[in-house]
Amino acid sequence: MDQREGVDRGGTLIEGVAATIRQRIAARTLTAGAKLPSVRAFARSAGVSTSTVVEAYERLAAEGAIRSRPGSGFYVESALAPLSLADMGPKLDHEVDPLWISRQSLNAGADLLKPGCGWLPASWMPEAGLRRALRMMARADDDALTDYGTPLGLAPLRQLLSRRMAEHGVAAPPDQIMLTESGTQAIDLLCRFLIEPGDTVLVDDPCYFNFHALLRAHRAKVVSAPYTPSGPDIEAFGQALAEHRPRLYITNSAIHNPTGATLSPVAAHRVLKLADQFELTIVEDDIFADFGDPATSRLSAFDGLNRVVQIGSFSKTLSASVRCGYIAAPAAWIDALTDLKIATSFGSGRLASELLLAVLKDGGYRRHMETLRARLSKAMAETSKRLNALGVTPWIEPQAGMFLWCRLPHGIDAAEVARRALSHDVVLAPGNAFSLSGAASNFMRFNVAQCENPKVFEALSRSM
Amino acid sequence: MDQREGVDRGGTLIEGVAATIRQRIAARTLTAGAKLPSVRAFARSAGVSTSTVVEAYERLAAEGAIRSRPGSGFYVESALAPLSLADMGPKLDHEVDPLWISRQSLNAGADLLKPGCGWLPASWMPEAGLRRALRMMARADDDALTDYGTPLGLAPLRQLLSRRMAEHGVAAPPDQIMLTESGTQAIDLLCRFLIEPGDTVLVDDPCYFNFHALLRAHRAKVVSAPYTPSGPDIEAFGQALAEHRPRLYITNSAIHNPTGATLSPVAAHRVLKLADQFELTIVEDDIFADFGDPATSRLSAFDGLNRVVQIGSFSKTLSASVRCGYIAAPAAWIDALTDLKIATSFGSGRLASELLLAVLKDGGYRRHMETLRARLSKAMAETSKRLNALGVTPWIEPQAGMFLWCRLPHGIDAAEVARRALSHDVVLAPGNAFSLSGAASNFMRFNVAQCENPKVFEALSRSM
Incomplete structure (x- = not known):
């Protein structure tokens, strides 16, 4: 009886140890080719017997997840263990x-x-305007139809965005605006630019769910602060900054997803004061800009593109089929962001930006x-x-x-x-x-x- | 005189130490918030006097690059030191x-x-076909004009790509093909999926120059093997695999960029044999597919999408303004690649794929x-x-x-x-x-x- 229990508990422990290592390999904290801790060291740190660890390692070796090198120890198999967000x-x-x-x-x-x-x-989308724009593009120059876009993206669209942001109180000259393939790609580029695997990022609780997936792809440590009807809960926000020292805070201003809340001027001011104190960079996703009152508070308006970067796109108001987003960032960042964009996507779509420009210029x-x-x-x-x-x-x-x-x-x-x-x-x-x-x-x-x-x-x- | 020289040499040494640290911060091997080595440890490892290191640290502190915490040491400033490829x-x-x-x-x-x-x-591009496609799209369903694409991308285009690859000897069913925003984004997603910062990647010497920039963005260690008129120099290729154990090899088959060389069947076979031996994954960029003889050797044709992934796009033959690329990968990878695509760009452009499909189906x-x-x-x-x-x-x-x-x-x-x-x-x-x-x-x-x-x-x- 005792023995049966012992075996059962032993079996569970062995599987527990094996599962822990499988998980570390999946999360790539143990990478291919890495040496596993010695049996003795692992046993000590996990508080289990060495025989449990030996059994677990052998089970993993049988599965092909790790490999024993006689006289040297156990190693993670060099066969690929690709990154799986799931x-x-x-x-x-x-x-x-x-x-x-x-x-x-x-x-x-x-x-x-x-x-x-x-x-x-x-x-609900402006399909008539899009159809007009498509017919117009059918008569456009060869270049517009077939050539790559410029590194920053179509200049007249950047000028238009700059004027539009000015209406929202955000001073962003066209040469501080870079077009991207989408709003999501805009945040992705900024994460590449600003954070390292393991860095901490603060989000709202609740927040747009794809922020979680995106940050998982960047292997960021994510922490959250509750959102109230007028913005982040300032006390919890300050506490999160003090405790976790996040490098980045990603949020929607103007209209918040999923709550529909609107940032109040006083909350915006307090967030920025705390951001200054804790040297926090903020990515403000203003994707719902055109739905709300232009006078709604925006962090980037108060801050003047200093530690707040604004991103946006037209997927929600114009077309999600025509992909185009943008980043408005401090001048000093633009060259490095452009390099990153070219290296990882070789520019943004010229046709998409020409089409959007045509629709946006259309009085309709x-x-x-x-x-x-x-x-x-x-x-x-x-x-x-x-x-x-x-x-x-x-x-x-x-x-x-x-x-x-x-x-x-x-x-x-x-x-x-x-x-x-x-x-x-x-x-x-x-x-x-x-x-x-x-x-x-x-x-x-x-x-x-x-x-x-x-x-x-x-x-x-x-x-x- | 002696003293002047001493000061000069001291000045150079101090600047040398400071420059080394600045470089490490820029390359992010020293990340924000990280503690610097102690003055004594640094002095010992760099073979300079402790006073030189003290001076260098103070210079960096004055610049705001690092900060002293009394009683604790020097730390890299938590102000952002963003990723600069340059x-x-x-x-x-x-x-x-x-x-x-x-x-x-x-x-x-x-x-x-x-x-x-x-x-x-x-x-030189098929602008007449593009104009016809644009006029056709101006009469398309609302959904095609305004909705997001499906996770894998437009099914009829994936079917067409599958048939086209079959003509090149590559067996890729439509559900093993995922559309991307561009060929570059296809390689970028694969790098995210397959490699870790610090992993080694093998390229041809010479190779398409953006591979270097892209791999820098992934912080890969890049090694190269010479390219000959019939493919990689097999001896050097094998040696690079044995010595550096790269996880990934990125190449153009069919028509090689920049040399215009064509992979011979014997070279393809040898590359694949070595890839098997060293558990190497290969990304084959077939972006010039439509320029050459369909019968030209492709690694993915010999390998059957086992350890070779094929990517491509239409930027070179159809339009670089209409962005669309693809990945043909092992079936087991598709779900995780789709997750990564959604997390980092929320799908690929539906309009672009509809346009390309229309042009490709056009007899012209x-x-x-x-x-x-x-x-x-x-x-x-x-x-x-x-x-x-x-x-x-x-x-x-x-x-x-x-x-x-x-x-x-x-x-x-x-x-x-x-x-x-x-x-x-x-x-x-x-x-x-x-x-x-x-x-x-x-x-x-x-x-x-x-x-x-x-x-x-x-x-x-x-x-x-």
């Missing part, structure tokens, strides 16, 4: 895994309803945005009413944008609801996909523009 | 710096002649490529004749493509010639930009499609 993060349920939700939304056919996705339905775009804002505001009110009727209550009433961050009725788990809704062909976005701390299991993000079909609420009701 | 590599003359050449070519206005650039003039594309191949072949013969007349002799007579790799008359330095030619508004590509070992100072790459203007040869003649 293996690197904490083990998450599919329903709250940022990568799974992105894929699910991107893969969704026309038959799937997706109130959980982060963009507008195609029919401002009219389209006015109509869109009115339509979103109406959809916000209607969705809010319908959700309230189901006991699903918005956390705040957002001033603008497409997101409603909602609390489900007490005791209902959002991931569970999302799982059930998927069987009714509805893709939802449960709160913990956005929350590093996992504190949002009772929350869900709704995209009001994707909630016009009453089936969304039927499925939600049946899934709760 | 500071990371060896100090190169502008003329042979890959990043500088790329920028110069990308920035070149219509008044600059650029026989050194790696692409065709706009007038094959006719265009036939005309283009004939035109390149004629330009190759003419450029070769003109260069020979100046004593500039092609290394080989390439079977196809746009590149002529040429030896300059004895004793003439290609970088020097490039510097002088630029003052005549001609951008050249001197050999050492392509050569890790710096063995190609007497070589230059010419793009025959960019050599139609006689001014190219006048400027070359005046610059030698």
